[in-house]
Amino acid sequence: MADERSPDPPSEPTSKINSSVPHSARIWNYWMGGKDNYPVDREAGDAGAAVYPGIVTSAKQSRQFLIRVVRFLAGEAGIRQFLDIGTGLPTMQNTHEVAQQVAPESRIVYVDNDPLVLAHARALLVNTTPEGVTSYVDADFHDPDLIIAEARNVLNFTQPVAVMFMGVLGHVADVGEMQSIVARVMAAVPSGSYLAMYDGTDTNKAFVELCENYAATGGVPYIPRSIEQIGRCFEGLEVVDPGLVLITQWRLDTVEVGKIEPTDQYGAVARKP
Numbered sequence: 011m012a013d014e015r016s017p018d019p020p021s022e023p024t025s026k027i028n029s030s031v032p033h034s035a036r037i038w039n040y041w042m043g044g045k046d047n048y049p050v051d052r053e054a055g056d057a058g059a060a061v062y063p064g065i066v067t068s069a070k071q072s073r074q075f076l077i078r079v080v081r082f083l084a085g086e087a088g089i090r091q092f093l094d095i096g097t098g099l100p101t102m103q104n105t106h107e108v109a110q111q112v113a114p115e116s117r118i119v120y121v122d123n124d125p126l127v128l129a130h131a132r133a134l135l136v137n138t139t140p141e142g143v144t145s146y147v148d149a150d151f152h153d154p155d156l157i158i159a160e161a162r163n164v165l166n167f168t169q170p171v172a173v174m175f176m177g178v179l180g181h182v183a184d185v186g187e188m189q190s191i192v193a194r195v196m197a198a199v200p201s202g203s204y205l206a207m208y209d210g211t212d213t214n215k216a217f218v219e220l221c222e223n224y225a226a227t228g229g230v231p232y233i234p235r236s237i238e239q240i241g242r243c244f245e246g247l248e249v250v251d252p253g254l255v256l257i258t259q260w261r262l263d264t265v266e267v268g269k270i271e272p273t274d275q276y277g278a279v280a281r282k283p
């Protein structure tokens with residue numbers, strides 16, 4: 011699952027890359043089987059997996075969910091523009107690769123605020139089709155207006171856009187603020203656009219403990235939410251079948267995902283009416 015195209019993390023981290031505090035993008039990369047992480051991330055990742063072994067499966071299954079979602083959006087839903095906020099480090103089958111396999115002309119804007127993700131953006135942008143466009147914005151999702159302004163350089167906001175918040179909104183401290191970030195981005199896209207998201211939930215005590223321990227390391231906390239709280243992000247939108255469900259239960263028939271193990275992440279896709 012490691013990305014062979016992606017270079018090792020810089021041995022001398024640049025001034026912005028803090029290799030003394032674990033970062034979510036790098037731990038996620040570690041759990042997914044990638045190599046773009048530092049000892050501090052592997053230590054935090056191992057500590058998390060010791061408390062909640064299911065997290066490794068969850069990370070890997072989240073990518074399978076993303077692949078099924080993007081295939082649905084580019085295929086059945088006919089979407090050609092993607093705004094993937096909280097992209098993470100390049101790994102197997104990134105959003106642009108999945109979308110452009112279905113529709114080569116797809117245009118993708120990735121957004122993340124982690125300096126290591128920025129450093130690897132070049133690796134993330136390879137494999138773009140000649141017809142398509144893939145671009146990267148270094149921004150914090152607490153500033154949706156900046157993200158939209160930057161995305162306008164690549165995406166046409168009079169045409170539908172798939173807005174993706176995949177495993178990132180747990181990093182927003184407050185539920186109301188989380189809803190407001192999603193609502194502000196969705197307000198900028200036209201009717202026929204989609205919201206796709208998943209997040210970790212508070213349905214498993216071990217996962218909640220993992221998140222509490224992670225917060226104590228000094229990394230930006232990840233707050234597991236109730237299913238109802240995650241559902242609030244979809245208010246005013248038409249949630250497509252099968253609704254807000256465990257990510258391992260979302261449209262499984264569209265792709266072979268192998269042996270499914272339990273996860274505590276819920277996700278959904280919804281259309282803006």
Ligand SMILES: C[S@@+](CC[C@H](N)C(=O)[O-])C[C@H]1O[C@@H](n2cnc3c(N)ncnc32)[C@H](O)[C@@H]1O
Nearest residue numbers: 035038096097098122123124150151176177178
């Ligand atoms: C758990 S990873 C998920 C990565 C990817 N979306 C996936 O599903 O594999 C969370 C990502 O959110 C990013 N992130 C966290 N806080 C952010 C913020 N305030 N603005 C933008 N990105 C952020 C992290 O850098 C990391 O890449």
